[in-house]
Amino acid sequence: MMTDRNEVDARTAERLLAAWRALREGKLKVAPQFRELAEELMAAPLNIVGLVDTSRMSKRAISFGRTSGMTLDFMAQREPEPLPPSSLPMAEAQPELFRLFAQLFAALTGRAVALVANEQEIKDRMLWRLKHEPDAMAERANAAFDELAAFYSANAVKLFQHAKTLGGMRLVSGGQRAFGPSALNAVRITGLYADTQLLPDPVYPYLSADLHLNAKHLQLANALFYILQLSPLVDAGLPVPPVFVFPSFEEGLEEHDAHTKHGMERLAVRMVAPLCEGTVASVGELFEYANKHGEPFAQALLASGLFIPPGAQPDQRFGVTEAAKAYIAALEGVRSEEMLAKMKKLPISVLLLNGVLERVRPHYHLLENATELGAQPLLSQRAHWHYFEMCAQANAEDLLRKSVLSEQAFQTLRAVQDDSLSWLATIPVQTLTELIANNEHRWLREELNKYTAQLAGGAAIDTNDMVREVSFGLASLVQRQQKAMSEIERKYAPKKMAAYLGGGLGIAIAGVAALLPSLSPLLGVAIPVAAATAAVGGGVLGFGKEKVGEQVEKRQAERSMLGVLATVRPR
Known part of the structure; x- marks a missing residue:
């Protein structure tokens, strides 16, 4: 069992840190009768996450620090805020x-x-x-x-x-x-x-x-x-x-806000402490435990899925030494030489624990941002989803923000990030911009919902089932586009034949493009006007008009969401 310590909540931790800083910086003056308590607070060290270590403080000193922090809050509220620099609309x-x-x-x-x-x-x-x-x-x-x-x-x-x-x-x-x-x-x-x-x-x-x-x-x-x-x-x-x-x-x-320090520490302890025998209540104690228990603790981190080397997948298996080498190798050329040298000297169990905490850190901020912004968290890689689910479970938070989207929409979004649908990322950003400007992303959302609706009635939606339905839906939409293109060709075939019988061919398309210059960008032609005009005759003009009409309709179809999907989808 670990030694007893004074437990404090996030608000108290924030106030203690504020009072600790104010006392050390000389910004907070205390009456003589409280001087001893102030000195006890100032003498307390900061723990590994930067909060005041209360494990050896008396309850009176903690109470004094809490009250002093409340006083600082009140004083700050009464002081006028400085005018911000001029900002843009x-x-x-x-x-x-x-x-x-x-x-x-x-x-x-x-x-x-x-x-x-x-x-x-x-x-x-x-x-x-x-x-x-x-x-x-x-x-x-x-x-x-x-x-x-x-x-x-x-x-x-x-x-x-x-x-x-x-x-x-x-x-x-x-x-x-x-x-x-x-x-x-x-x-x-x-x-x-x-x-x-x-x-x-x-x-x-x-x-x-x-x-x-x-x-x-x-x-x-x-x-x-x-x-x-x-x-x-x-x-x-x-x-x-x-x-x-x-x-x-x-x-x-992370450096200055006690609420953030406390929240990150609580999340880390909730995730890792179940692997420890006895009571572990802080990140500092987690590192002490890792250092003391070495290999068995490192194996527990791997077996629980808490440690995954950068770039690896959740279902990959590593030995302890192999995992440590993969972790360091992933940081070569990324971290500073000084930081990397320090990490290489750590015991393997401590190194792997550090890797877990580095994984947890961005997910804590993601959960905080989602709450602050009223948005649905979304990730792009399997390993990130793995850690996000573990963090949400440890914090007793739901993955889904029902005020933002439905379970069906949430699972659809997860499905489109599957590796089998990575071809969707080949759509150029400029093309994506045009689709969004035309509200076609909302149309696609509605269309995919038709294919995934059957899965929304159950208690839980299996990710693999959703990937299968989304893939089927996209394939069906591409097939619809191919059918539409064929129908455009059938629509114009009799008209083109009639025009052809009425006057012959030549370079009719170029002639019509010259007469209708606004259509030239759609056709992608650039032929001298004189040559085009010389080629235009009665039947030729008729054929050209029909050909232009067909090409315009096809180009418009290709620029739709269906057309873009059909273009980028692997055959």
Whole structure:
């Protein structure tokens, strides 16, 4: 059994930390009769998550700290809040944020994001600039950083507040530290179904905290590269934004906010403590237990599914040593050399526990964001779903926010993220933008609901069953598109034949395109007007008109949701 300690709730932990800081900084003065209690509070260390360690404090000192924290709250409420910097209207804030993202990317790489192909090119360009024009690179990057920091100072809080006001089927993503290819693909797929996707700003942490990263600016450029692929969705200026990027303040909250520190610690203890014999009530005690029990505890973490190396799947099996090596290998080139060196020296059981806590961290923030924003959490990878379900179970929270969407819609969204439907992510973002602008994502939502409705009547919906029905529904929609294209061809076949018999062929299509220039972009032709006009005759013109009509109808059909699905679906 662990030693006895004083248990405190989240509010008390927050007030104790505020009083502890105020006393140490000289901002809180106490009467002589309370000096001894104040000194006891100031002498208390902070635990591993940054809260006041109350395990050796007297109840009188805890009571004093709680009361002092309440006093500080009251004083803060009476002080006038400083005027915030001038901020932008929200309709302008998102495009401006993406403009600043693009400016910073160009400052780091020396090239616009649209002209860069992949991460390797980003790395090559940045290395070249560091070698050949370091001063110019530093000057441009620092100026871009300063402008972006000023934007955040004026708009970050309002962006978060505005995200709370959005309606419709709104989803909030999370469960991972970086915004990379999988996160981008998830946004592209989910955009076919949802109204608004709320995305934690992947750039803000680089300006607000020390992330202990290796090649920080390179990793920042990669994050910018992927988030900037969503620019067409932002630049479209739609009344209901398909995506909305907001700062979630995670690093700052973890460092300064007692409520966040306490909540993360409680979640971690609820998840891991059942594997421990005896009573474990804090993260510090979890690490003590891991260090003391070594191999058996490490095996328990693996057997319970609590530890999964980055990049691995929940159903993969690892030995203890193999799991530790996979964990370190995944962080090579990502974490700073200093941080990585420290991690390599840890006992394996402690290292694996650290890996569990790193997995839990983003899911805690995802659950908090979902509650604050009134949105449905959504993830993009099986491992992330695995941890999210375990975190929700430990916190006794439902996966589904019924005020946002139904069980059927929730399971459909999970199904479209299945690997078998990854082809949906090949739809270009510009095409996705056009579909959303035409409200075709809502149409697809209704159509898929027809295929999955039969599963919604039971007590629970099996994920595999839902994937099967969604796949069948998409295949049926593609078949409907193929039938529609055939019907267009049959519709025009007799008319084209009649026109042909009336006057011969030639280059009739080009002639009509010249007479009807507004249709040229749809046909994709560019033939000199003189040549086209010379070829036009009575029957030829008739044939051309019918051919143009057929091509226009086909092009319109191809640009619909059905047409896009039929184009990208593997044959």
